[in-house]
Amino acid sequence: MTPLDRHASEFRAAARHFVRHVDRRRFLTVTGAAAALAFAAELPGAGAASAAELDAARVTEDPFTLGVASGDPLPGSVLLWTRLAPRPYEPGNGLPRARVQVGWELARDEGFRRIVAHGSATAHPEYNHTVHAEAKGLAPDRVHWYRFRVGRWISPAGRTRTAPAPGSRVTELKLAAVSCQAYHDGYFTAYRHLADEDLDAVFHLGDYLYEYAVNSAGGVRKYTDRVLPAHFNRETVTLEDYRLRYALYRTDRDLQAAHAAHPFVVTWDDHETENNYAGGIPENGVPPEEFLLRRAAAYRAYWENQPLRAPQRPDGPDMKLYRRLHFGRLAQFDILDTRQYRSNQAYGDGWQTPGPESQDPARTMTGATQERWLLDGWQRSHARWNVMPQQVTFAQRRNLPTPDFKLSMDAWDGYTASRDRVLAGARAAGVSNLVVLTGDVHVGYAFDLKADFDDPASRTVGTEIVATSIASGKDGTDKPANWDNLTRANPHLKFYNGRRGYVNVTLSQAQAQADFRTVSHVTTPGGTIATAASFVTEADDPGLEPA
Structure with missing residues (x-):
């Protein structure tokens, strides 16, 4: 670690301490009223005595x-999620500040005649x-249906499944990869189609929501049958902002259908x-301690609104999201957090010209x-596909096929x-079937991963499949404006398409x-x-070929 990195690390640690321990009155004088609202990320623990129970x-x-x-299916359990929101576009969801008991049940059949777990x-x-709610004690590799109940209200039913047993010989696995769903850029039509696919799991690779303002008409959706509240027409900063934005996204029927399927x-x-924050460093020039308050609010709202297990619950501005599934x-599956x-x-x-700073050996993405954790996990892996x-x-993704090319510094x-x-860790671990699943860029890519990206003849060591966006970037086109430059500059790029959608990946022995x-x-x-x-890429013989 360089002296500069050490100083930055020490400063961020001090800022985290500030976030967790500064009292509200002192905070108001230090960072201002707007950031003070983000301080709501530091709420009392669940079950605080002040919260009564609602009948x-x-x-x-x-x-x-x-x-x-x-989400996060294991061989004997699956995580079930819902959020009670009679009035989802209102702060507090239209409920009093009180605890609510929610019943759940999980069945082997869609009619809920064979209940196998409840709580x-x-x-x-x-x-x-x-x-x-974690449903435990389940049989591995089984499809289940689940639902929730509050009083006389019963939720829509969802379909889920458990993972196969450890060490079992699985013949096939079908998954989809999705990313980037800017509400204001379009309808989530791709999710309606995704809900009808025959899949074992969906991997969401980031940008589940966007922090940007959404106007009263829903952006390009141009609603004529509804008017969105004014509080959506501002950037998300506070915990309440992020919670309300998740409510906006999750009221989308197509998104609900995909989650239920x-x-x-x-x-x-x-x-x-x-946008483009890096660790504890914001995109703009706000003080780091103020950004960490915003990050604490965003992380808390993310965990609240996703089917994540208890180990992922955030601690102030920190949240351990990387984890492993089999x-x-x-x-x-080694799910990374590169942000x-x-x-x-x-x-x-x-996009910048690479140089000593971007090539500094001390720099880290993870x-x-x-x-x-990633490299050790590969050393212990017995999986056919990592x-x-x-x-x-x-x-590598050069923007021009000429010596004056630039690269994305955010990738x-x-x-x-x-x-x-x-890549050296994968090679040392003997990982012969490496597949990287990626989102972010609002296009579909298929790459061969090379031992030396500057030498097209070098050995292919894996495959990268990049899922396009659900809505971000609006309609898109089959051949974006830079298609010719990008394909010529990167001979390991086998496919490039700029439409919206998702990618299905089928793994077999x-x-x-x-399938894009x-x-x-x-x-x-x-x-x-x-x-x-x-x-397709053949097992033990990496390299993409048209199916």
């Missing part, structure tokens, strides 16, 4: 307006009346907090602890030493197949779905 019979409006979700969970006002495995990128011996621990972007966060779901483009190209260490699914349009309802291209 469920007094809930007179449907509390399940935000739908249901499940009760408390929706605490401190957690915005969200529920994270499949278990989700989620990780964030930048917009769940702020699907028998077929696949190991919370990274070094600041070199030369700014845009932080040292997460990097060691899949790394993460946020930003991993492969792994701005952290080349970090990327080299990851013999191969991995990626694109939607005709999202700026108006009713877009149709098509497969733009399909590629």
Whole structure:
């Protein structure tokens, strides 16, 4: 660690201490009233004595307006989620500041005649009346249906499944990768089609929401049958801002349908907090301690509104989101967080000429602890496929086929030493079937990962599949304006498409197949779905070929 990095680390540690321990009166004098609202991220613990219990019979409006979700499937358990919100666009969800008991049940059939697990969970006002119920003691590799109950209200039913047993010989796994769903840029039509797919899990790779203002018409959605409240027409900064923004997104029926159809495995990128932030460093010039207050609010709201387990619950401005899932011996998933621990972007966060700063060996995308966790996990892996779901483009991506090319400093190209260490770790662990799943860039890419990106003839060591956006970037086009430059500059780039949609990935013992699914349009309802291209990579012989 360089002296500068050590100083920055010490400063961020002091700022975190400030966030957790400064009292409200002192805080008002230090950072101002606007940031003081973000201080609400430091709420009392769940079950605080001040929160009375609400008789469920007094809930007179449907509390399940935000739908249901499940996530992080294990062989014997799955996480079930909902949020009680009779009036989702109001602060407090239209509920009093009181605890609410929520019943849940899980069945082997859609008609709920074969109940295999049931229980009760408390929706605490401190957690915005969200529920994270872990259904345990389940049989592995089974489809289940689940639902919640509050008083006379019953939620929509969701479909989920458990992971296969450890060490089991799984013949096939079907997953989808999605990312980037700017509400104001279009309808979530892709999710309606995704809900109809035959999948085992969906991996959300970041930018679940955007912090930018949404006007009364919903941006390009141009609502004529509703008017969104004025509090959406500002950037999210406070805990209440982020909570209300999740409510806006989760009232989308297509998003609800996708969550109800499949278990989700989620990780964030930048917009769940702020565009292009790096660790504790904001995009703009606000004081670091003020940004960490905003980050604490954003992280808390993220956990509240996602099907995440208790180990992911944040502690102030920190949240351990990286984690590992297994699907028998077929696949190991190492879900990364490339935003919370990274070094600041070199030369700014845009496209820049690489140089000594971006190539500094001390730079990290993951932080040292997460990097060691990843490499150690590969050393212990017995999976046929090692899949790394993460946020930003991993492969080299030159913008021009000429010597004056530039690289994105926000992607792994701005952290080349970090990327080299990851690829060296995969090689040392004997990982022969590496698949990187990526979001962020609002286009679909398929890359061969090279031992030396500057030498097209070098060995192919893995595959990167980049999922386009659900809505961000509006309708898009099959061939973006820079298509010719990008494909010529990067011979390891096998596919490039700028439409909205998602990617399906099917893993088997013999191969991995990626089907790039694109939607005709999202700026108006009713877009149709098509497969733009399909590629396969054979097991133990990396390299993408058209299917």
